[in-house]
Amino acid sequence: MARPTQERSSALVPVAPPPAADEAEPLDDPRMGDVDEWGRSESMRALARKVYAPLYDKWFRVEWEDFHNIPARGGALLVANHAAAVPSDAPAIMHGIETEMGRPVYGLADHYFKSLPVVGTLWARNGGVVAQPDNAYRLLREQEQLVLVFPEGTKGPAKTYQERYRLRRFGRGGYVEIAMRAGVPIIPIAVVGAEESMPTLARVPALAKLLGTPYFPITANMLAFGPLGAAAYFPSKFKLRVLPPVTFDVPPDQERYSRSRIMDCSEEIRQSIQEALFEMLQQRRSVWFG
Template sequence: MGDAQIIPLGTRGKPGRGRRQTASSAARSLVDRGGDSAKDAAHAEVRADRADATERRGIPAADLLDAVAGGAREVLGANWERRLAEWVALLRRRLAGDYQVDEFGFDPELTARLGLAIARPLAEKWFRIEVRGAENIPSEDGVLLVANHSGTVPVDAIMTSLVVHDHAARHLRMLAADLVFTLPFVSEVARKGGATLACSEDAERLLRQGELVGVWPEGFKGIGKPYSERYKLQRFGRGGFVSAAMRTGVPIVPCSIVGAEEIYPMVGNVPALARLLGVPYIPITPFFPLLGPLGLVPLPSKWIIEFGEPIRTDAYAQDAADDPMLVFNVTDQVRETIQQTLYNLLVERRAVFF
């Protein structure tokens, strides 16, 4: 007994055969003829279990629809179905060419429904713009609105256009620099948004048509000035905007904007690169170009936009626009009005970002 050889069961005396993965012929012979049906049933059960598991891992259709509806309510408001239908109708009409633009390329429908709609959350949530004196904007006829310019990037023009539309129910026809109309895509967007070339001829034509025209006389000197000179108005040019107002007899509404100076604090410039690219300046801010594209996000400064009382020009003689001294005096009056208002607003402002 002590010398007996131990043979593992089921291996027929051959080591390692007990690890085979398939059944032996003897085992297979024990399965009856109905085994194929049992195997098919087992496979079907496995497939059903896998389908159930896949369905459990996915999002039910009802939950997905609820999520989409919730997102639509968050973005479009409680009446999101009606607004979505309006957007679809708008898209259908525009694809069919059923819309109008004026002789300057202005598209009021696209501006109100898309352009200003995109800018509105930025004005309300990011800059938290406080509007004062909107009642000083005449509700009809030609008006010339004159504002200070700042911010490195002309965001203040877009915000002013939005404020005028929402508080005075009028479109602001902006007079833009030549550079705007030489840039691809930007030129088309500017035209669609109501901008036109900053020249006396276009300004006078719009004013005679009863439009509200906006001008920023500081130009690139205003938006491109260093942060150390913030809220110090630059030269207002030769007073061409005053001449246009006098020739058409429209009032001038001074507009003072506080808050735009801080969105991109300009601490430096790269003039050599600017000349190479054909632009007025290449700004350096505390975050650009150091942080790359992230540095292009404007800082959330608190804005105040105040519209002053209109300055009448219809009392002047017909040839008043040809008197350089008179034009200079009126220009200086508008400039000083805006400058003093800026100082007063800065005194009232408690903090830049709150």
């Protein structure tokens, strides 16, 4: 608004009162409407996909099998094996689905990531959500989103190279109960290649305790690249196989579900991913060329 001017006669030009708050013009703020209630920013995700695309296409050369098993609409819980000292599988899965289908993917992870300065904000802006049952339920049931979870938790990335492709226990099956409550299918995904992208040679529990981290790895990348090895991946060939959806013949929103059935379903899903991994490894000719 222009500043009021004063005439030579010293009479002031009348100034209109400022508009009411509800009549004020909106600010030209590019962030308005971009960050959702979970902290995800679509503009940030678009930038992340643009930056990550060369790594996805040229470095890891990601290939998918049976991609059609991922639903084009409706909520679904994506469940995959987890690996690499700094996990490389989650970005590959999220990038591939969002690029090919145009559907956002929300990744569930431990609250530890959310608590990190700067990293926690970037993680949230790129679709990271704290792995809490109510969060998963709302995303799946109420908002019908695709949600990615790694039931191995930090035990997956903490595995040493000698333990590669041998799945850890899938927790207590909480992810199965969430899928039942939300009335959505579980889509198992087997990932080959992530284990070799940043293999852990040894763990240092004392340093992990001192730093307050889930684990502290010594990786082959650190030995090969020095300090850069903390973020530089080896160019292993990625192959991802999407297994048939797992559905449940139980009504959603029940207060309780059979604990034994939940555990049985969880183990069946773990075993199906494990068998797919062994089959894919038998077919693989080379770590680097697939």
